[in-house]
Amino acid sequence: MSNLTDKASQATTTSSTITSPETTGLLDRSDVRVSYTNNFGDAIHAFIDRVKSGDLGSLPVVVGLVLIWGIFTAINPLFLSANNLVNLLFDCSTVGVIALGIVCVLLLGEIDLSIGSMSGVGSAMLGVLWANEGWPIALVIGGSLCVGAIIGFSYAFVRTKFGMPSFVSTLAGLLALLGFQLYILGDTGSINLPYDSALVSFGQLMIIPAWLSYCLVLLPGIVVVVMGLRVRHKRQSVNLSAKSVNGIVFKALVLTVVLEAIVAYLNQSRGVPWMFGLFVVLVICMNYALTRTKWGRSMFAVGGNAEAARRAGINVKAIYISAFVTCSTLATLGGILAAARLASASQQAGTGDVNLNAIAAAVIGGTSLFGGRGSAWSALLGIVVIQSIANGLTLLNLSSAHRYMITGAVLAIAVIVDSLARQSRVTHGKA
Amino acid sequence: MSVNYSALPEGAQPILSLRKVSKNFGAVAALTEIDLDVYPGEVVAIVGDNGAGKSTLVKTLAGAHSPTTGQIWFEGKEIVMKGPSDALELGIATVFQDLALCENLDVVANIFLGQEKSPLHLDETEMEVKAWTLLNELAARIPNVRDVVASLSGGQRQTVAIARSLLLNPKIIMLDEPTAALGVAQTAEVLNLIERVKEKGLGVIMISHNMQDVRAVADRVVVLRLGKNNGVFNADASNEVLIGAITGATDNAVSRREKRIAELEEQVEVTV
Numbered sequence: 001m002s003n004l005t006d007k008a009s010q011a012t013t014t015s016s017t018i019t020s021p022e023t024t025g026l027l028d029r030s031d032v033r034v035s036y037t038n039n040f041g042d043a044i045h046a047f048i049d050r051v052k053s054g055d056l057g058s059l060p061v062v063v064g065l066v067l068i069w070g071i072f073t074a075i076n077p078l079f080l081s082a083n084n085l086v087n088l089l090f091d092c093s094t095v096g097v098i099a100l101g102i103v104c105v106l107l108l109g110e111i112d113l114s115i116g117s118m119s120g121v122g123s124a125m126l127g128v129l130w131a132n133e134g135w136p137i138a139l140v141i142g143g144s145l146c147v148g149a150i151i152g153f154s155y156a157f158v159r160t161k162f163g164m165p166s167f168v169s170t171l172a173g174l175l176a177l178l179g180f181q182l183y184i185l186g187d188t189g190s191i192n193l194p195y196d197s198a199l200v201s202f203g204q205l206m207i208i209p210a211w212l213s214y215c216l217v218l219l220p221g222i223v224v225v226v227m228g229l230r231v232r233h234k235r236q237s238v239n240l241s242a243k244s245v246n247g248i249v250f251k252a253l254v255l256t257v258v259l260e261a262i263v264a265y266l267n268q269s270r271g272v273p274w275m276f277g278l279f280v281v282l283v284i285c286m287n288y289a290l291t292r293t294k295w296g297r298s299m300f301a302v303g304g305n306a307e308a309a310r311r312a313g314i315n316v317k318a319i320y321i322s323a324f325v326t327c328s329t330l331a332t333l334g335g336i337l338a339a340a341r342l343a344s345a346s347q348q349a350g351t352g353d354v355n356l357n358a359i360a361a362a363v364i365g366g367t368s369l370f371g372g373r374g375s376a377w378s379a380l381l382g383i384v385v386i387q388s389i390a391n392g393l394t395l396l397n398l399s400s401a402h403r404y405m406i407t408g409a410v411l412a413i414a415v416i417v418d419s420l421a422r423q424s425r426v427t428h429g430k431a
Numbered sequence: 432m433s434v435n436y437s438a439l440p441e442g443a444q445p446i447l448s449l450r451k452v453s454k455n456f457g458a459v460a461a462l463t464e465i466d467l468d469v470y471p472g473e474v475v476a477i478v479g480d481n482g483a484g485k486s487t488l489v490k491t492l493a494g495a496h497s498p499t500t501g502q503i504w505f506e507g508k509e510i511v512m513k514g515p516s517d518a519l520e521l522g523i524a525t526v527f528q529d530l531a532l533c534e535n536l537d538v539v540a541n542i543f544l545g546q547e548k549s550p551l552h553l554d555e556t557e558m559e560v561k562a563w564t565l566l567n568e569l570a571a572r573i574p575n576v577r578d579v580v581a582s583l584s585g586g587q588r589q590t591v592a593i594a595r596s597l598l599l600n601p602k603i604i605m606l607d608e609p610t611a612a613l614g615v616a617q618t619a620e621v622l623n624l625i626e627r628v629k630e631k632g633l634g635v636i637m638i639s640h641n642m643q644d645v646r647a648v649a650d651r652v653v654v655l656r657l658g659k660n661n662g663v664f665n666a667d668a669s670n671e672v673l674i675g676a677i678t679g680a681t682d683n684a685v686s687r688r689e690k691r692i693a694e695l696e697e698q699v700e701v702t703v
Contacts, residue, residue: 313516
């Protein structure tokens with residue numbers, strides 16, 4: 001035993017003598033076995049290594065987008081026109097909000113298959129209570145969201161109380177909610193929303209003024225610089241490695257230039273829809289909640305190892321409830337936005353491919369179906385891919401029959417990529 | 432069965448004392464009138480066969496079970512624990528056999544899991560500094576605290592689990608089979624770790640099946656047999672004595688096997 005101790009301490013001393021010429025003295029840079037990225041070349045190598053080990057991040061999305069946009073533009077140049085892209089953003093916002101909710105549930109390794117029906121119920125309630133019964137709009141939206149929250153709570157309740165797999169309970173919910181949607185719509189089948197109302201113009205017309213959109217997209221860059229410098233200062237003051245000022249400014253500059261370019265292109269047509277702005281704000285809020293709060297940390301912990309989370313004192317049941325409630329509430333909100341977009345609440349709302357589009361968006365964006373891995377941004381990135389496919393196929397005058405088949409194939413590919421990445425992470429000791 | 436307490440300072444008070452603690456599960460008496468003392472800065476090994484009551488004892492001390500009868504004294508006061516959080520608050524930390532780490536989270540997140548400060552705005556820098564401080568105190572060799580736990584070796588994971596148990600400044604830490612799943616070098620690392628925790632003045636309760644490990648770090652060895660105290664020994668007690676106490680007989684499977692091998696060797700010598 002003492003022999004082993006001696007060897008261990010010997011190993012430590014030899015390794016420290018090796019490094020002494022280049023020891024940085026930083027708290028987190030004292031281990032000689034690890035190579036750290038110091039310059040741009042290192043960063044690229046580190047990125048390639050990460051991808052090889054199955055930590056794909058947003059790479060599949062970028063590759064997918066380039067492929068899809070390339071193909072569709074080659075077939076129909078109208079696809080990349082500013083006008084079409086503005087429409088694309090309108091369409092993204094509705095399903096995107098639903099996808100944002102499903103991210104929460106997927107993070108726990110659960111699933112909600114009823115999000116489509118839930119959004120259908122949201123739009124039906126809007127149509128019946130607001131357009132037909134004339135209730136105040138705020139009350140109707142608030143009430144619908146409460147119904148969504150209650151449905152989500154009931155999924156979490158049967159999951160935590162009876163151990164009913166969410167796959168089954170939400171499949172039952174899919175049918176029950178679809179029935180409820182048809183029931184409250186009654187014989188009319190389809191209700192038109194008042195065309196001159198604020199809600200419908202929000203869903204179809206309202207655009208962020210050009211000057212404001214240029215100013216707003218400056219914010220991310222400013223936040224990157226301010227927060228980056230603050231964190232850098234704080235880390236330096238406690239003797240931790242910090243990012244270089246150049247790196248922070250470079251990142252902020254690239255971000256700003258890219259965003260300004262996108263906005264400038266969109267402003268050639270109508271511009272950036274307010275509804276898309278709302279979606280982005282929701283994504284940013286969710287991203288903050290998932291990465292910077294105790295709740296978010298607990299979500300990842302429960303998704304990774306629920307028993308460990310329980311023993312660490314996390315209220316696992318409350319986490320399940322919060323995830324399912326968030327998911328169903330956002331699905332309802334997505335349904336309301338979809339109704340505003342279409343200016344109608346119909347029996348078809350939320351049916352068909354809405355369910356799978358939302359789930360596929362989250363998965364393509366990089367949220368794992370197996371739990372414990374993902375981000376709010378995956379909803380935004382994924383839905384742009386999914387909606388690009390739908391939009392491109394519509395431009396090609398393909399019927400919904402073809403659209404369903406192709407979207408189904410894309411979802412299958414996304415899940416295969418997710419599974420392969422997971423296997424690769426396991427073999428590289430990262431999952 | 433004389434136990435050497437001379438290593439302890441004069442008039443030292445035990446941090447944790449159990450007096451006549453019993454735990455029944457229905458008709459089964461899992462623990463019967465257990466006495467146990469743990470002093471600051473000492474490692475107490477609890478050994479025993481399968482079903483001896485080791486795990487029940489750990490769970491009782493971790494607050495997961497409440498004893499049916501008997502008293503638990505902590506720092507001179509009698510205590511009643513209603514749940515695991517009570518034990519944590521008192522300063523009894525437990526490292527479970529399966530470690531209970533989240534493999535998808537990094538080392539910092541695992542160390543602070545459930546104990547994050549400022550829940551609405553996590554202070555990553557502060558947590559990272561504290562994580563490094565804890566790990567350095569244990570002279571642990573974790574390459575990067577921002578790596579996910581999945582990429583760590585078994586020994587490194589054990590280190591993270593022990594560092595996590597030290598976060599709340601416990602008075603006692605309990606380790607359930609800390610070396611069961613580890614290789615030779617990693618076992619040595621964990622034993623070093625236990626010695627460092629001991630040097631910090633904490634009481635350590637270690638449960639192990641491995642006599643070699645027990646002998647390497649323990650100051651005292653408490654033997655449980657069928658839920659009862661079956662002797663307290665110094666770490667230098669002979670193997671036969673310890674195994675005799677564990678199995679409850681001088682004539683046991685281990686001694687019979689040794690005898691048979693000895694006889695075989697004799698025969699070989701005779702034939703040669």
